[in-house]
Amino acid sequence: MANFKTILASLALMIALPASAQVFFKVEGNGLTSPSYIFGTHHLAPSSVVEKFGASNPFETTSQVVGEIDMTQDPTALGMAMQPHMMAPADSTLSKVIPPADFAVISEEFKNWAPMPGMELKMLDMMKPMAVTSMVAVSMAAKTIPDFNPADQLDTWFQTNGKANGKKIVALETPEQQATILFDLTPISFQAEALVELLKDPSKAQKSTQELTEAYFAQDLDKMLQLSEAEDEHPEFMAALLDKRNADWLTKLPAIFKEGPTFVAVGALHLAGDKGIVEGLRKLGYTVTPVKK
Numbered sequence: 243m244a245n246f247k248t249i250l251a252s253l254a255l256m257i258a259l260p261a262s263a264q265v266f267f268k269v270e271g272n273g274l275t276s277p278s279y280i281f282g283t284h285h286l287a288p289s290s291v292v293e294k295f296g297a298s299n300p301f302e303t304t305s306q307v308v309g310e311i312d313m314t315q316d317p318t319a320l321g322m323a324m325q326p327h328m329m330a331p332a333d334s335t336l337s338k339v340i341p342p343a344d345f346a347v348i349s350e351e352f353k354n355w356a357p358m359p360g361m362e363l364k365m366l367d368m369m370k371p372m373a374v375t376s377m378v379a380v381s382m383a384a385k386t387i388p389d390f391n392p393a394d395q396l397d398t399w400f401q402t403n404g405k406a407n408g409k410k411i412v413a414l415e416t417p418e419q420q421a422t423i424l425f426d427l428t429p430i431s432f433q434a435e436a437l438v439e440l441l442k443d444p445s446k447a448q449k450s451t452q453e454l455t456e457a458y459f460a461q462d463l464d465k466m467l468q469l470s471e472a473e474d475e476h477p478e479f480m481a482a483l484l485d486k487r488n489a490d491w492l493t494k495l496p497a498i499f500k501e502g503p504t505f506v507a508v509g510a511l512h513l514a515g516d517k518g519i520v521e522g523l524r525k526l527g528y529t530v531t532p533v534k535k
Contacts, residue, residue: 264461264463264532264533264534265281265282265295265458265461265463265510265513266279266280266281266282266295266296266297266300266532266533267279267280267281267513267520267530267531267532267533268300268530268531268532268533269499269504269523269528269529269530270528270529270530270531271527271528271529272496272526272527272528272529273500274499274500274528276303276502276503277300277303277503278304278499278503278504278505278506279297279300279301279304279504279505279506279533280506280507280508280513280519280520280523280530281295281297281400281505281506281507281510282463282508282509282510282511282512282513283396283397283400283507283508283509283510284396284454284455284458284509284510285395285396285397285509286383286387286390286451286454286455286458287396287455287458287459288389288390288391288394288396289394289396289399291396291459292396292399292400294535295461295535296533296534296535297533300505300533301400301403301404301505302407303503304404304409304502304503304504304505305409305410305501305502305503305504306404306409306410306411306412306498306501306502306503306504306505307400307401307404307405307409307410307411307412307504307505307506307507308412308413308414308495308498308504308505308506308507308508309397309400309401309411309412309413309414309506309507309508310397310413310414310415310420310508310509311413311414311415311416311417311420312401312411312413313397313398313401313402314398314401314402314405314411320417323416323417323418323421324417324418324420324421324425326421327370327418327421327422327424327425327426328369328370328372328373328421328425329368329369329370330368330369330370330430334370334430335367335368336363336366336367336368336369336371336374336434336437337364337367339371339430339431339434340371340434340437340438344438344442345363347441347442348363348437348438348441348442349362349363349364351441351442351444352374352378352441354444355377355378355381355382355441355444356377356381357377357380357381370425370430370433371430371433371434371436371437372424372425372428372433372436372437373425374437375433375436375437375440376424378437378440378441379440379447379451380392382444382447382448382451383451385448386448386451386452386455387451387452387455396507397507397508397509400505400507401507404505409505410501412498412504414487414490414491414494414508415487415490423482423483423487424483427478427479427482428479450469453465453469454466454469454470457469458510463510463513463514466510466511467511467514467515470511484511484512484514484517484518485517487512488512488517488518488519488522489517489522491508491512491519492519492522492523492526495519495523496526506519
């Protein structure tokens with residue numbers, strides 16, 4: 243069976259680090275005249291963690307905000323850029339890639355997690371399973387995580403507040419590039435298995451979401467990494483989601499840092515391990531240290 247933990251982790255761009263229990267780092271040295279910062283975000287965490295993790299004052303000292311994509315652009319334009327990647331080929335619609343018996347079962351369960359009243363799974367037949375999983379994951383989060391507010395999202399908060407205060411917004415990739423990774427790289431057959439597993443046992447997914455979120459608030463990022471990698475049957479997806487993107491970003495960040503004090507806010511899983519951007523920046527000659535409140 244497909245590993246739904248990996249799916250949920252990727253959709254929320256969830257997070258992990260070494261045992262230092264830390265999501266916020268200072269970047270110095272290597273010719274920088276002012277420090278820059280890196281903050282690991284979590285899609286289900288409210289903006290109140292900015293103060294909780296000690297990032298408020300450092301954020302104010304920076305002149306530009308770096309994110310995975312530009313979240314300050316027009317939402318309609320953002321949606322239009324990603325929508326083509328969310329649509330399935332005519333021969334691979336939901337009803338064609340999911341066995342009829344499974345489709346009937348998950349269609350009933352989908353009604354409990356539909357993003358709006360009256361929506362049925364058959365209405366989304368032309369969408370890729372991963373796109374439907376994304377919708378369901380948001381609804382599950384709303385019922386699983388206390389005080390979850392999709393409008394209070396960390397990556398967006400950093401960028402919108404930065405822009406309102408005259409900071410430059412820098413995107414590491416385009417919406418099209420991110421949509422390709424999320425919706426195009428994984429075979430639709432795997433996406434379909436994951437969606438069926440998710441809707442056949444939503445309590446399992448809710449438990450996973452709860453565990454990941456609790457680990458983030460505790461800054462127990464080793465545990466988050468373990469949860470996201472557990473029983474992963476498709477390491478090539480995680481490699482594309484994390485390792486390849488990290489390597490690309492590491493070619494861009496040095497030039498960005500030179501422009502002025504920078505605040506980088508990306509999914510915290512990108513900070514993790516030997517191939518993460520924290521260790522990658524150290525290998526490039528920067529001093530990267532945890533920031534404690």
